[in-house]
Amino acid sequence: MAGPTPTTSAPRTASALFLREPEIRRGIELLYFGYSHLTRSIDGELAAHGLGRAHHRALYFVARSPGLSVSDLLALLAITKQSLGRVLGDLTSRGFVEIRVGQRDRRQRLLHLTTEGAALEAQLFDGLRERLSAAYAQAGQGAVSGFWAVLEALVPVAERARIEALGSMR
Template identity: 60%
Template structure:
């Protein structure tokens, strides 16, 4: 049995407390990505493929430029990932309706299946943690995560989330 998580100190802004939170973020992220990384590795893919699949799945017909902005990677890096995902028939590309130069991305049925499979690994871990912590703690956790996003980017994150395709649905 694990020890209960101690409450944050009243001096939670001290370096030791901030380091503790930073370390917990690191270990939690490592745990979340471990199962996904193993699954991706078996397919000869990595986290860049996973991030692209995830965001394309949540926003079918996302433009390459929008995806570049969200992922914060170079055009060359994303190009390599998209080429591989297209070759594996996980992502398909079409030209824009108004601008023929625009490339719009969406997952194929195989891409949706893989995205769901990868998400399920993390979902189960997160759901257990949410359940153990309770609604108030989850709300506080979300507030901390949002606070980590630079203020200038928060509105974009809110708009992005509001316009996302609900899980399990496809446009």
């Protein structure tokens, strides 16, 4: 459906609606503001531990998929080895993340949260849950599936599998 042609005579298959500028601008703006407010909401807690958002993203995915490898995490975060190295170094030196050598493949470093790491992640997650569940409740149940559907459609098909697999790596 990529090309719902902005042509005039178009059959108004509703797809025409989706091309109208106001709807696009509204999406861009809400996505920006919604994302900003949610992420900003935990900056304080992070700073209290001397961490930033980059640390949280890593912490989050390690919590989500315990035992994932460094390259798994690199693919999720879409940053360079260097950048991740710094973040991961901070997290391990502060005792939040533990690195174990892979059993099948001893080149791999598998990432796990320590008890303290799990506690921190849970605390940060609580902050996000509070805000997001309030938003879900306010928007209504039907809205949530729409919210997911649009966002998922924004992710290139090639990437979606990685997201689906998140819960079930181990």
